[in-house]
Amino acid sequence: MKNTDYILAALFTLCFVVCGAQEILNVTISSNFIFGGGQQSNFATLSLQPIAIIDAEPDPSNTISFGLNSSTLEAGLPATGIGGIATNDNIWLNYTYRASNLANAKIYVRTNQIVPAGIVLKIQVITATSIGGSFIANQNSSPITLSTTEQILINSFASGYTGNGLGTGYNLRITVENQSGLSLPSGFEIIYEIK
C-alpha cells in the first residue's frame, strides 16, 4: 500500500469514529447503556382544548349581492331581477373541529332574520374538496330552503380540518328566487354553526 492509502484509511477510520455517531438509538438493547449509562422516565400530562370554528370563504368579503341591474331598468316596463333567479357558486365552507369526548358534530345553517315573502333562498353543497385538509366529506346534498330554523347542511363528522380558503372544504351554491325584485332587510345574514 502507498503511504497515501494508509493516510486515507486512517482518516476513514477517524471519520467512522467521530462522524459515525448515531442519532437514533435502539433503547431496548440494554448493552447500549448498561456500561456507565442509564435509563429513566417521567410522565407528562397533556390537556387539549376542543375546537369548533367555521368560516365562509372568501373571508372577509363573503357578502353575496343579488338585485336589479339599474342600467337595464326602463320606465314603463316591469322591474325584474336577473331572470328572477340568481345563483352564486363561489362560497366555500372551511372548518376545523376537534371533538370533545369523541362526539361528532354537524354543521347547521339558518338565517338571522325572516326571509321576506316573495323571496326564496336556497343553499346546497355541490362538492367537497380537500387541499391540505383532512376530513371525510358527509354533506347533505339536497337543496335547503333557508329560514330562521336551523337545518343540517353537513351531516355527522369527526375531528378534522378542511384546509383554508377558496377551493377547499365544501363548495356552496346559493340560489335566490326573487321574481318581484324585492330587497332583503338590512343586516340580513346566513349563519353557519358547527356543533
Place this chain on the structure above:
Amino acid sequence: MKNLFIITVSFLLSFSYSQAQILAGTLNVTGMPSFTQSVNAVVVEAGIDDATVGFESNFDATKIGFVLDPILLVSSSLLCEQNVYRYSVYINSVNAPANIILEAKTTVNSGIRFPTVSIYDTLLIKPLGQRNLTPSNGGNYIVVPNNPTQAVKIMEFIGCRKDIPIQFRIKPSSLCPAGIYNIEINYTVIASLTL
C-alpha cells in the same frame, strides 16, 4: 508508515469499544411536564390544522443529570473529577396519543458541571474536549419519537452534569380528540470514551 497506521487505527478503535472500563453512574430525572393548551394556543383560522400552532412547556419542565456513583469512600464528585466521559442523551416517548407531535430541546451549555471546578479543566490537552454540553440540532426542537424502541439523540455533554433543563413543545393535530392524556417520556444516557 504501516506501523503508524496500525497504531492509529487501534488507538481510535480502543476509544470506541472500551465502554466496559467506564464507571457506573446514575441518571436523575426530575419534573413532571404538564402541557395544558390555553385558548390562546388554539388555531383561530377555520380549515387550518391546530398542529400549525403548538404550545410550549416551561424551559425547565424536566431536568436531568448524570453523575458517577460513589465507590466505597470515594465520593461522586471526586470520581467525576477523575473520570471524564462523553455522555449522549436520547429521548423517546411511549403512549402519546396519535396525531400529536412532541418536541424537545435544551440549550448550549445548559445545566451545571459536576463538580463545577475540576482538574480536568486545567489540562493542556483535554482528551474529550471542554466539559461542555452540545444540544442536537443546534438547540432547536427535535421531534421525540413516539416509539418504545427508538430514541433520538437530544444532546451530548462531557463529564458529569446536573440540572440540565429540557423544554418541550406540543403540536397537536385537530385530529386528536380533546381531553387529558398521560405520556411516558424516556431518557437514555450512553457513556463513551469516543473522541
